[in-house]
Amino acid sequence: MEKIMRTVLMALLMAFTMLISKGEGQLVENFYSSSCPNVESMVKQAVTNKFTETITTGQATLRLFFHDCFVEGCDASVIISSPNGDTEKDAEENISLPGDGFDTVIKAKQAVEASCPGVVSCADILALATRDVIGLLGGPSFNVELGRRDGLISKASSVEGNLPKANFNLDQLNALFAKHGLTQTDVIALSGAHTVGFSHCDQFANRLYSFSSSNPVDPTLDPTYAGPNGGVP
Numbered sequence: 001m002e003k004i005m006r007t008v009l010m011a012l013l014m015a016f017t018m019l020i021s022k023g024e025g026q027l028v029e030n031f032y033s034s035s036c037p038n039v040e041s042m043v044k045q046a047v048t049n050k051f052t053e054t055i056t057t058g059q060a061t062l063r064l065f066f067h068d069c070f071v072e073g074c075d076a077s078v079i080i081s082s083p084n085g086d087t088e089k090d091a092e093e094n095i096s097l098p099g100d101g102f103d104t105v106i107k108a109k110q111a112v113e114a115s116c117p118g119v120v121s122c123a124d125i126l127a128l129a130t131r132d133v134i135g136l137l138g139g140p141s142f143n144v145e146l147g148r149r150d151g152l153i154s155k156a157s158s159v160e161g162n163l164p165k166a167n168f169n170l171d172q173l174n175a176l177f178a179k180h181g182l183t184q185t186d187v188i189a190l191s192g193a194h195t196v197g198f199s200h201c202d203q204f205a206n207r208l209y210s211f212s213s214s215n216p217v218d219p220t221l222d223p224t225y226a227g228p229n230g231g232v233p
Contacts, residue, residue, distance in 0.1 A: 027145035030146040031124075036116035040144075043125055046108040050118035056100050058133040059196055066190065067094055068123075070107040070180060072161045075151030076122035079105060082154070103128050123148035132184030137196050168205035 004102055032039045051057040078088045079102055088094060104124050112120045124146045135141045162217040164176055173187050207218035208226060217226050
């Protein structure tokens, strides 16, 4: 099991490395070498503290980063709030994003701001935090190029059609990922990221109990997973 998990995390690393660098211009590893030289160690310490406190920190941060990057790029626009409830985080696809992911970024940002106020973007902090939780989950570390600018616009309407749905078939997943320069291998790796988290029952309950009038249980499901009585108790 440990070998399988490490394989998944290695594949996840490759996919997230592509996401982190995708669509960004002039990113460099030493972007903050003069303005905030200890940013990576500060973020790592804050993320480690949060990871120790809350068991879902790793999964929540990974999912937050993915949902950010697939909508308008990796610009941290997913963490923007509005009293009108019309930002990306308010979209139906993002309502279930765990609070621990947002809290990870907030705590890391607070730690960095204490030493380097107004210097490091939330987008870079989220990218670094994602790298760090992959390591804390047992995966390898990797260098992150920095220099992202935070998005200033966040609209719930921009989320529709940019995130995979639970009922997408392989062709739909491949097409969506291809829009972001990712391959089927990346689809598999990022789907495999769910092995370190959990799935929400409402995303697949219809396949267990109400798939069709003739087949309450989706016939493509492995009977072992579907359960002996046509559904998981």
